[in-house]
Amino acid sequence: MAKISIDDLKKIKERERSKMVLRDGEFRVKIxxxxxxxxxxxxxxxVMSVFRDLIAAKGTHDVILTNSGCAGLCxxxxxxxxxxxxxxxxxxxxxxxxxxxxxxxxxxxxxxxVEDYALARGSETTASG
Amino acid sequence: xxxRDDILKRKVQKVEVVPPEELAKLDEIIDRYExxxxxLIPALKDAQEMFGxxxxxxxxxxxxxxxxxxxxxxxxxxxxxFFTIEPRGRHTLRLCLGTACYVKGSKDILDIIVKEVGINVxxxxxxxxxxxxxxRCLGACGLAPVMLIGEDTHGNMDPKDTTKILExxx
Amino acid sequence: xxxxxxxxxxxxxxxxxxxxxxxxxxxxxxxxxxLKKRNLQDEAVVVMTGCNGFxxxxxxxxxxxxGIFYNQVKPEHAPLIVEEHVxxxxxxxxxxxxxxxxxxxxxxxxxxxxxxxxxIVLRNRGLIDAESIDDYIARDGYAALGKVLQEMSPEDVxxxxxxxxxxxxxxxxxxxxxxxxxxxxxxxxxKYTVCNGDEGDPGAFMDRSVMEGDPHSVLxxxxxxxxxxxxxxxxxxxxxxxxxxxxxLQKAIDDAKDYGLLGANILDxxxxxxxxxxxxxxxxxxxxxxxLMYSIEGKRGMPRxxxxxxxxxxxxxxxxNLNNVETFANINPIILNGxxxxxxxxxxxxxxxxxFALTGAVTNVGxxxxxxxTSLKQLIFDIGGGIPKKRKxxxxxxxxxxxxxxPADMVDVAIDYESLIEAGAMMGSGGVVVMxxxxxxxxxxxxxxxxCVDESCGKCIPCREGLKVMLEKLTDIVEGRGEEGDVExxxxxxxxxxxxxxxxxxxxxxxxxxxxxxxFRHEYDAHIREKHCPALVCxxxxxxxxxxxxxxxxxxxxxNCPSDAIIWEKKQVARIDTTKCTRCxxxxxxxxxxxxx
Numbered sequence: 001m002a003k004i005s006i007d008d009l010k011k012i013k014e015r016e017r018s019k020m021v022l023r024d025g026e027f028r029v030k031i032x033x034x035x036x037x038x039x040x041x042x043x044x045x046x047v048m049s050v051f052r053d054l055i056a057a058k059g060t061h062d063v064i065l066t067n068s069g070c071a072g073l074c075x076x077x078x079x080x081x082x083x084x085x086x087x088x089x090x091x092x093x094x095x096x097x098x099x100x101x102x103x104x105x106x107x108x109x110x111x112x113x114v115e116d117y118a119l120a121r122g123s124e125t126t127a128s129g
Numbered sequence: 130x131x132x133r134d135d136i137l138k139r140k141v142q143k144v145e146v147v148p149p150e151e152l153a154k155l156d157e158i159i160d161r162y163e164x165x166x167x168x169l170i171p172a173l174k175d176a177q178e179m180f181g182x183x184x185x186x187x188x189x190x191x192x193x194x195x196x197x198x199x200x201x202x203x204x205x206x207x208x209x210x211f212f213t214i215e216p217r218g219r220h221t222l223r224l225c226l227g228t229a230c231y232v233k234g235s236k237d238i239l240d241i242i243v244k245e246v247g248i249n250v251x252x253x254x255x256x257x258x259x260x261x262x263x264x265r266c267l268g269a270c271g272l273a274p275v276m277l278i279g280e281d282t283h284g285n286m287d288p289k290d291t292t293k294i295l296e297x298x299x
Numbered sequence: 300x301x302x303x304x305x306x307x308x309x310x311x312x313x314x315x316x317x318x319x320x321x322x323x324x325x326x327x328x329x330x331x332x333x334l335k336k337r338n339l340q341d342e343a344v345v346v347m348t349g350c351n352g353f354x355x356x357x358x359x360x361x362x363x364x365x366g367i368f369y370n371q372v373k374p375e376h377a378p379l380i381v382e383e384h385v386x387x388x389x390x391x392x393x394x395x396x397x398x399x400x401x402x403x404x405x406x407x408x409x410x411x412x413x414x415x416x417x418x419i420v421l422r423n424r425g426l427i428d429a430e431s432i433d434d435y436i437a438r439d440g441y442a443a444l445g446k447v448l449q450e451m452s453p454e455d456v457x458x459x460x461x462x463x464x465x466x467x468x469x470x471x472x473x474x475x476x477x478x479x480x481x482x483x484x485x486x487x488x489x490k491y492t493v494c495n496g497d498e499g500d501p502g503a504f505m506d507r508s509v510m511e512g513d514p515h516s517v518l519x520x521x522x523x524x525x526x527x528x529x530x531x532x533x534x535x536x537x538x539x540x541x542x543x544x545x546x547x548l549q550k551a552i553d554d555a556k557d558y559g560l561l562g563a564n565i566l567d568x569x570x571x572x573x574x575x576x577x578x579x580x581x582x583x584x585x586x587x588x589x590x591l592m593y594s595i596e597g598k599r600g601m602p603r604x605x606x607x608x609x610x611x612x613x614x615x616x617x618x619x620n621l622n623n624v625e626t627f628a629n630i631n632p633i634i635l636n637g638x639x640x641x642x643x644x645x646x647x648x649x650x651x652x653x654x655f656a657l658t659g660a661v662t663n664v665g666x667x668x669x670x671x672x673t674s675l676k677q678l679i680f681d682i683g684g685g686i687p688k689k690r691k692x693x694x695x696x697x698x699x700x701x702x703x704x705x706p707a708d709m710v711d712v713a714i715d716y717e718s719l720i721e722a723g724a725m726m727g728s729g730g731v732v733v734m735x736x737x738x739x740x741x742x743x744x745x746x747x748x749x750x751c752v753d754e755s756c757g758k759c760i761p762c763r764e765g766l767k768v769m770l771e772k773l774t775d776i777v778e779g780r781g782e783e784g785d786v787e788x789x790x791x792x793x794x795x796x797x798x799x800x801x802x803x804x805x806x807x808x809x810x811x812x813x814x815x816x817x818x819f820r821h822e823y824d825a826h827i828r829e830k831h832c833p834a835l836v837c838x839x840x841x842x843x844x845x846x847x848x849x850x851x852x853x854x855x856x857x858x859n860c861p862s863d864a865i866i867w868e869k870k871q872v873a874r875i876d877t878t879k880c881t882r883c884x885x886x887x888x889x890x891x892x893x894x895x896x
Binding site: 012013070 | 363430436511
């Protein structure tokens with residue numbers, strides 16, 4: 001890849017930020033599985049593979065599946081965040097294969113958050129925001 | 130006096146001889162790090178991955194290959210807990226005795242392992258099945274108490290389940 | 300960085316067919332008119348989006364970043380929303396989305412664990428893919444490096460960090476700006492900047508989380524420090540137990556090199572900087588700065604006497620700057636938001652936030668970032684959710700094996716560098732292990748000394764020999780051989796070890812013992828005089844007798860005893876057959892009524 005300049009840095013930022021907000025209609029849902037050491041030890045890989053398999057099985061193209069570092073609440077791992085376009089993200093806790101499948105069915109495909117496993121809606125407050 | 134008697138009673142260690150063709154594999158590692166004495170620790174890690182442990186012949190060959198005194202190599206090997214001079218068992222039990230796990234009762238689990246397997250921390254069972262290590266914090270405190278067997282993590286352990294878990298590793 | 304500030308609020312208005320039919324275009328016009336009327340058009344914008352499938356409840360409008368979800372919004376609601384939500388920051392309850400029959404899922408900010416945290420270091424947690432450099436850049440990543448290279452001289456950078464009041468997050472609390480300034484002063488070249496990722500304190504894992512979850516923030520901080528002190532080479536020393544952190548850092552370094560954010564002529568500004576990972580091999584003492592540098596040189600990691608300080612003669616005797624992972628992760632926000640912003644958070648002497656690893660007997664185990672000066676009580680009860688199993692809070696161990704215990708009656712102590720030292724603990728790297736009334740403080744002290752005996756490098760006598768003697772004495776006490784005068788002996792020896800050891804590990808190795816004696820002397824006395832362990836932890840000091848008045852005759856002890864040592868029949872008080880009892884404490888752990896002593 002070519003070396004970038006300060007202007008390129010800004011361009012990447014604008015481009016990626018718009019992707020993160022999920023407003024373009026290209027992607028409808030973003031699933032983030034939190035995979036730090038503790039999450040993985042608690043079974044985050046299983047959760048990840050359930051989502052991956054279901055996405056493949058349904059042949060959906062508008063779901064982004066990604067991973068991220070530790071979400072901070074180790075005692076409730078494995079955790080995942082599901083964000084539908086134009087809705088605040090929902091954090092799910094203490095997941096396993098069955099719960100992940102139900103979340104995929106009801107929230108990702110059906111649009112209705114699974115309250116039984118949800119911890120919270122929305123994002124964290126950053127000190128600068 | 131008692132200490133001396135204990136040492137005398139200890140079983141004589143078997144001297145493992147590494148065949149020369151095995152030892153020749155080290156050349157690859159030596160080539161990689163030659164002329165860079167500060168890379169001794171990565172070189173030893175690679176060697177341990179290759180042989181499973183670091184017998185004296187391996188240390189001596191690395192020392193001459195990297196042009197470092199073998200006393201220095203031995204000093205480094207014995208200083209860092211990651212390195213071992215003796216072969217390990219088929220399964221390495223790493224029980225976390227970090228603060229969080231300790232507070233949540235990992236000592237009780239240690240007692241059971243010591244009783245069941247018959248080895249202490251730092252030892253390998255005679256049948257070569259288990260090596261037992263006590264580690265200080267695996268960083269998975271949310272799952273305390275934690276035990277690692279090979280690559281498998283067993284979290285939120287109940288002392289009662291210890292025996293059953295061990296049975297799964299033959 | 301951009302010419303126009305980003306709006307602080309976005310209204311995501313659905314422009315799907317269903318919502319347009321129910322009037323979302325009129326709503327857009329009304330909202331924009333109302334915002335303009337109050338001159339808020341730069342602060343809040345209305346964005347039209349595709350259908351989200353809730354057509355029956357349309358028009359739908361979501362508000363970011365608050366995460367509020369309004370439904371069936373009419374144009375006439377626009378003034379109310381602008382007045383209440385944009386100006387006063389209050390949600391308009393009558394427009395809130397409600398699912399039938401069930402309570403709503405609470406908002407992040409209403410949950411104690413997340414709501415009370417303020418994230419600077421962990422700003423990207425859970426939001427970015429740790430392996431994507433683009434994700435990091437999208438969240439202002441490397442913008443600080445760009446700003447520094449374009450607009451600031453090395454002296455400016457050092458001045459900004461000094462003014463921010465940032466202090467080392469690895470434990471010592473030395474002002475970061477001063478450290479950089481001193482290192483810049485020496486003209487010898489090459490210089491090095493080193494990141495200490497040898498997070499050895501048991502119960503501490505915040506550095507691991509940052510390296511795993513946001514590796515670029517560490518690299519960016521290191522590059523900026525390299526620019527400030529005049530170094531072209533950096534090392535990250537990561538402990539061997541963190542393979543995932545090593546893998547993700549390596550990926551981050553490779554990606555940054557691809558983009559030219561590391562390597563030669565970074566961002567075309569003539570600054571060269573490269574970073575290499577050096578994995579540790581398992582030695583707690585390597586967290587000490589001079590030992591860490593010896594380890595990178597391929598030697599035994601044994602601390603040396605200072606001075607000379609590392610800034611003058613560090614790695615290969617060259618000027619070297621060493622900071623902790625969390626310190627480096629603070630640099631980007633300080634450069635971008637300014638030192639005034641950073642120093643407005645925290646207390647007089649301790650600025651910014653601190654990340655803590657909250658573990659032990661607490662409901663919410665996890666990583667917590669709070670402003671300096673937050674009280675221990677808030678940390679454990681409001682964020683941590685208190686003590687599970689209806690047990691009582693007894694003490695918090697802070698600062699790892701070098702720190703001390705803070706007892707329950709001092710729970711209001713503010714968490715900052717000075718207050719903690721006054722209380723006999725220390726900030727350390729940020730491990731907080733919560734202990735309830737089932738923890739024996741003497742046993743805990745013994746545990747820490749045992750740790751330090753194991754990890755002592757053996758170079759200086761007070762640490763190597765003194766700690767062994769302490770361990771023997773403490774073992775005697777927990778096994779029932781304690782004698783009058785032992786506590787005084789421990790205090791004297793502990794003071795000697797702390798006063799005469801070479802390095803930081805030795806100088807604080809006796810602190811857990813001294814602090815438990817200071818606050819829990821009565822437990823030591825009970826072990827020594829009454830030969831009884833009040834927390835029922837030390838097996839030799841438990842009678843294994845059922846107290847008849849407390850026994851509820853439930854038989855739980857009988858069912859759980861692995862050695863059939865309990866004699867019990869329905870509606871009978873249990874008894875323990877001491878000839879069969881192996882003192883394993885299973886009965887004590889299972890008894891819900893504390894009837895065994």
